[in-house]
Amino acid sequence: MTSTPDTDSTLTGQARTFQVVAYVAAVTLAVQLLVLLKLLSLISPAADAFSHGDWTGFWEAAKPVFRRLVTFLPVVCYLGGLLAAAEIFGRVSEGELFSRANSKCLSEVGSSLLWGAAATALIVPILLGSIDGDWRFGGFHLEPETWVIAVVGGAILVLGRMMARAQSLSGENASLKAELSDFI
Numbered sequence: 001m002t003s004t005p006d007t008d009s010t011l012t013g014q015a016r017t018f019q020v021v022a023y024v025a026a027v028t029l030a031v032q033l034l035v036l037l038k039l040l041s042l043i044s045p046a047a048d049a050f051s052h053g054d055w056t057g058f059w060e061a062a063k064p065v066f067r068r069l070v071t072f073l074p075v076v077c078y079l080g081g082l083l084a085a086a087e088i089f090g091r092v093s094e095g096e097l098f099s100r101a102n103s104k105c106l107s108e109v110g111s112s113l114l115w116g117a118a119a120t121a122l123i124v125p126i127l128l129g130s131i132d133g134d135w136r137f138g139g140f141h142l143e144p145e146t147w148v149i150a151v152v153g154g155a156i157l158v159l160g161r162m163m164a165r166a167q168s169l170s171g172e173n174a175s176l177k178a179e180l181s182d183f184i
Contacts (some may be wrong), residue, residue, distance in 0.1 A: 001027070001137070009094050010090065012092065012093045012094075012095065012155070013093075015088075015089045015090070015092035015093035017084075017091070018089045019086050019089035019090050019093060022082050022083075022086035023086050024087060025078055025082050026082045026083055026086065029075055029078070029079050029082070030079065032075075033036055033072055033075060033076075033079075041070060042064050043064050045061035046058055046061035046062040046065060048061070049061050049062075051117075061132055063132070066131050067128060067131055068142040068153050070124055070128055070131065071124060071128070072125045073119045073123060073124055073126045073127075074116040074117075074119040074120045074124065075116075077112050077113075077116035077119055078112060078116045079112070080113075081107065081108065081109045081111075081112025081113055081116070082174075083154075084106075084108035084109045084112065086103040086104070086140050087101070087105045088102050088105045088106060088109070092174045098163065098166075098167060099167075100164065100167060102136050102163070103160050103161070103163040103164035103167060104160070106156060106157075106159060106161070106163060107156075107160030107161055107164070108158030108160075109153075109156050109157075109160070110153045110154060110156030110157025110158070110159070110160055111153070111157055112153070113149050113152060113153025113156065113157075113183040114150055114153040114157060116149065116153070116156060117147075117149045117150035117153060118150070120141065120143075120149075121140050121141055121142050121146050121150075122140060122141075124141070125140070125141050
């Protein structure tokens with residue numbers, strides 16, 4: 001079932017609103033990434049060291065660039081989820097409710113939340129430790145909100161997959177009904 005003519009106008013209105021909110025949030029995050037990265041000011045010393053063949057100086061100058069990039073890894077994950085959510089909202093606002101595309105995007109939202117939480121808790125601390133020359137395990141950074149994001153992300157991922165499975169079963173059921181009616 002991809003579209004219903006009697007879609008609730010409140011639902012479609014909310015979907016339109018949240019689609020706009022999702023796009024505004026995505027643009028805001030993208031702009032923050034560009035502004036906060038300040039890569040041009042960080043890259044210049046590394047480029048100077050590189051052009052002079054000073055590899056030790058290059059590595060020391062490049063560390064802040066790598067650190068900044070690594071710290072934004074969770075944001076990049078969340079940005080993917082925001083864009084997938086915006087796609088869902090757009091389709092729902094057009095009356096497309098239980099579609100394969102919505103199931104897939106729902107799974108993408110959940111996956112993005114899980115990857116963002118994993119990046120925050122584990123991947124970023126390990127990478128930052130490696131950049132700083134600390135090759136030992138840097139430890140978990142688990143805040144309560146990280147747990148919540150991970151669990152909600154898992155729930156959304158499972159719901160997306162459940163929705164896809166329900167659609168598959170519905171299609172099989174419709175096929176069996178058609179075969180049965182042909183048989184009778």
